[in-house]
Every structure is written in C-alpha cells, then in structure tokens.
Amino acid sequence: MVIEISCIEVWREISNYIDDVVEPELRARMDAHFRVCKHCSAVLDGTRNVVKLIADGAEFEIPAGFGSRLYSKLNASLGKSKA
Amino acid sequence: MAASSVPTNDREAELIRRVSRGEHEAFYELVRPCERAIYFAAMGVLGNSADAEEVAQETILKAFKALPNFRFQAKFSTWIIHIAINEARAKLRKDHRHLYESIHPEQEREEGDYRPRDFADWRDIPSEELQRKELREALKRAMASLTPKNREVLILRDVQHLSIAETATILGITEASVKTRLLRARLRMRDALAPGIDGSWTTGSDEYKKVRPWS
Numbered sequence: 001m002v003i004e005i006s007c008i009e010v011w012r013e014i015s016n017y018i019d020d021v022v023e024p025e026l027r028a029r030m031d032a033h034f035r036v037c038k039h040c041s042a043v044l045d046g047t048r049n050v051v052k053l054i055a056d057g058a059e060f061e062i063p064a065g066f067g068s069r070l071y072s073k074l075n076a077s078l079g080k081s082k083a
Numbered sequence: 084m085a086a087s088s089v090p091t092n093d094r095e096a097e098l099i100r101r102v103s104r105g106e107h108e109a110f111y112e113l114v115r116p117c118e119r120a121i122y123f124a125a126m127g128v129l130g131n132s133a134d135a136e137e138v139a140q141e142t143i144l145k146a147f148k149a150l151p152n153f154r155f156q157a158k159f160s161t162w163i164i165h166i167a168i169n170e171a172r173a174k175l176r177k178d179h180r181h182l183y184e185s186i187h188p189e190q191e192r193e194e195g196d197y198r199p200r201d202f203a204d205w206r207d208i209p210s211e212e213l214q215r216k217e218l219r220e221a222l223k224r225a226m227a228s229l230t231p232k233n234r235e236v237l238i239l240r241d242v243q244h245l246s247i248a249e250t251a252t253i254l255g256i257t258e259a260s261v262k263t264r265l266l267r268a269r270l271r272m273r274d275a276l277a278p279g280i281d282g283s284w285t286t287g288s289d290e291y292k293k294v295r296p297w298s
Contacts, residue, residue, distance in 0.1 A: 008196050015266035021247075043199045046273045053222065054241040054272070060222070062122050063132055066139075070118065071111065073140045077147070078107045 005029040010040050018048055095159050102150055110150070114143055117160050120243050121167045124253075127238030128171035130227050138174055142167040157252065164243075165253045168235065175231070197267050200274045225275035229268055236261055237268035 005026075010033050016022045017030055034041045054060075101109035121142050126135040146163050153162060226234060239250045240261070251258045 011199060012196060015269050016262060039201055046277050047269050050269060050272045050276060051241055060242055062119055063136060066136060070140055074143055077144050
C-alpha cells in the first residue's frame with residue numbers, strides 16, 4: 001500500500017526526483033501523487049523542461065572574443081614571468 | 084578539498100609536469116577545456132558578463148601562479164573552478180555588492196518551503212513562435228532573478244553538469260545544501276519562465292513536454 005504524500009512534501013523532493021536520487025519508496029509515493037495531482041504534475045513537467053533547456057547549453061554563450069582576450073592577457077603575464 | 088589524492092587523467096598530469104618544467108605553452112592546453120566552465124562559474128556568482136570575464140582572466144592567472152602547489156587533491160577542473168568561485172566572491176565583497184543586493188518582492192526567502200506558482204492564467208502565445216533569441220533573453224533574466232547562492236549551484240549542476248559531490252566541494256557546502264539550493268533555483272526558474280509559453284519551448288527538440296493548465 002502506498003502512503004499518501006502532500007504537495008509540500010512533493011515540492012521539497014521534486015528536484016531530487018528529477019535527478020533520480022530519491023529512495024524507491026518515496027519515488028513510489030511521489031509517482032502516485034503525480035497521477036492524481038494536476039498542479040504537481042505541471043510543476044514536475046515544467047521543472048523538467050527548465051532543466052533540459054539549461055542543460056542544452058546552447059542557450060548560454062560565452063562572449064565573442066572571450067578566448068582571444070583571455071589568451072592575450074595570459075601571454076602578457078607569461079611574457080613578464082619569462083623576462 | 085579532500086585530503087587524499089584524486090586520480091586525474093594522464094594527459095592533465097603530463098601537462099602539469101610540463102608546465103612545472105617551464106613549458107608555459109602547456110598551460111594553454113591545460114586551461115582551454117575549462118574556459119567555459121570558469122566563465123560560467125564566475126557568472127553564477129556575479130550575474131554579469133563583464134565582471135565574469137574579468138574574474139575568469141584573474142582566475143587563470145592565479146591558477147598559473149598556484150600550479151606549483153597543485154597536489155592532485157581534486158581534478159584540475161574542480162580546482163580551477165574553485166578558484167573562480169573564490170575570486171568571484173572576493174570581487175563581490177570588494178565591490179561591497181553584497182551590501183546592496185536588491186531584494187525585490189519576487190526574490191524568494193531562503194527559509195521555509197518554496198511554493199511553486201499555480202498558473203491558472205496563460206497568455207495566448209503559441210510556443211512555436213518563441214524565437215531562440217527571446218528564449219536566451221528570458222533565461223538570462225530568470226537567472227539574474229536568482230540569489231547568488233542558488234545561481235552558483237544551478238550553474239555548476241545544470242550548466243556544467245558537475246556531480247552533487249563536486250559541486251559541494253567547490254562551493255564548500257554540504258551535499259544537502261547543494262540539493263536544497265538546486266531545488267529553489269530550479270523551481271524559481273520554472274516560475275520565471277513558464278508564464279505565457281505554456282511550459283514548452285521550441286528548440287528543435289521533441290523532448291520537451293507541453294504542460295497544460297489544469298482546469
């Protein structure tokens with residue numbers, strides 16, 4: 001028998017659930033909750049979408065010219081340290 | 084940082100040995116794979132691109148000077164990201180920015196449970212029309228709305244894909260704190276991004292699941 005879990009408890013664990021680091025018993029309780037609670041189900045799907053978006057990485061770009069500026073500074077410093 | 088030695092890959096170890104023998108060019112090869120991680124770690128703390136770039140440069144210079152003290156107690160990338168985080172935090176303190184952190188109504192309290200918003204009112208914007216540039220801007224704004232503590236964790240876990248353990252080591256916090264801050268960051272991002280785009284984004288991927296409002 002799966003013991004019911006509250007929405008607040010689900011929200012506390014939703015990030016761990018997405019990362020699959022919850023205990024099996026808790027996972028089963030959360031799964032049962034998601035089947036009947038539309039709000040928490042929407043929170044889960046929306047949060048998963050956000051994690052996937054961020055993980056895509058393409059949306060986070062380093063500034064143009066970052067590499068060349070970085071290595072110019074490093075060159076200048078290495079040049080001084082060689083002298 | 085852990086006291087015991089951590090196996091680092093052979094290539095990194097060889098490059099570090101070459102740098103210590105005076106082959107400074109090897110340092111470029113060592114750092115190049117970490118550039119992006121360093122920049123985003125600094126960005127996580129500082130929240131703006133110009134400062135993040137400045138700190139990234141300082142980090143690399145500092146790492147070069149500190150390399151003789153590197154004892155393989157962590158992976159090289161973990162070690163240099165740790166330097167980046169410390170440099171970024173030092174800049175925040177130096178600029179006294181921590182004293183002027185704007186507390187706007189939407190910024191979540193750090194104590195207590197975070198309650199994700201209930202979106203009963205959806206704007207009529209089809210997700211297909213959302214441009215990549217708009218999405219990037221929306222992500223930036225959402226990231227900027229996070230507290231630095233939560234943003235740091237989000238960057239390391241979800242942008243850099245570091246493990247919970249590595250993230251805890253770099254930030255000098257417990258794994259439990261990593262999980263708590265990550266939870267708050269993710270829910271805050273979801274709340275900031277969801278309105279008006281019904282919970283799905285077009286990026287050419289079929290993976291994203293449309294989130295429908297409940298009736």
